[in-house]
Amino acid sequence: MIEQFVPQEICLKCQGCCRFREENSVWAPCLLDEEVQALLEKENLPACTISLNKRINPVANPEGEGFICPFLNRQNQCRIYSCRPFECQLYPFLINLRNKKVLLTVDLNCPYVKENLKSKEFKDYSEYLAAFLDSPEQKKILHENPQLLVAYEEVSEIIELNIEDETK
Ligand code: SF4
Numbered sequence: 546m547i548e549q550f551v552p553q554e555i556c557l558k559c560q561g562c563c564r565f566r567e568e569n570s571v572w573a574p575c576l577l578d579e580e581v582q583a584l585l586e587k588e589n590l591p592a593c594t595i596s597l598n599k600r601i602n603p604v605a606n607p608e609g610e611g612f613i614c615p616f617l618n619r620q621n622q623c624r625i626y627s628c629r630p631f632e633c634q635l636y637p638f639l640i641n642l643r644n645k646k647v648l649l650t651v652d653l654n655c656p657y658v659k660e661n662l663k664s665k666e667f668k669d670y671s672e673y674l675a676a677f678l679d680s681p682e683q684k685k686i687l688h689e690n691p692q693l694l695v696a697y698e699e700v701s702e703i704i705e706l707n708i709e710d711e712t713k
């Protein structure tokens with residue numbers, strides 16, 4: 546599991562995550578190949594929960610407008626938190642593809658990020674995350690899962706990542 550930047554108690558009071566304006570939102574979590582099958586089997590889910598491009602398919606929000614992740618419960622908690630997807634563990638940080646470069650970026654729409662962007666805590670965490678993603682195992686994972694490389698908007702660049710698989 547990736548260490549978290551945003552304290553859990555902050556996220557539980559925020560409605561910024563796990564909700565989407567559109568059903569086929571680019572912000573819906575994208576899964577690693579190994580997570581697709583594991584999730585379908587563990588949760589005994591219908592295959593339609595995951596799209597062909599390996600994203601969790603949001604469902605209509607039963608309590609309001611827009612769409613939500615099917616794993617979000619009424620208490621604003623993730624039902625699969627202890628085994629949530631890699632991309633959910635990473636957020637508000639994102640792997641971004643820009644001009645053929647793979648970048649570690651952060652979403653400026655997260656209020657906690659906005660407040661703490663200039664802090665030492667943010668700098669320290671960014672260094673931790675960049676080092677974590679630079680390990681041979683993580684590079685292999687990113688190399689083998691190009692579906693995670695997305696051109697997200699409204700993000701701030703932190704560092705370019707090298708995702709060449711060094712384990713071969
Ligand atoms: S937007 Fe930021 S503070 Fe809000 S739930 Fe998501 S990660 Fe937590």
Ligand code: SF4
Pocket residue numbers: 562563574614615616617618622623624625626629630633
């Ligand atoms: S899997 Fe959990 S953390 Fe990820 S979007 Fe769904 S509810 Fe949120």
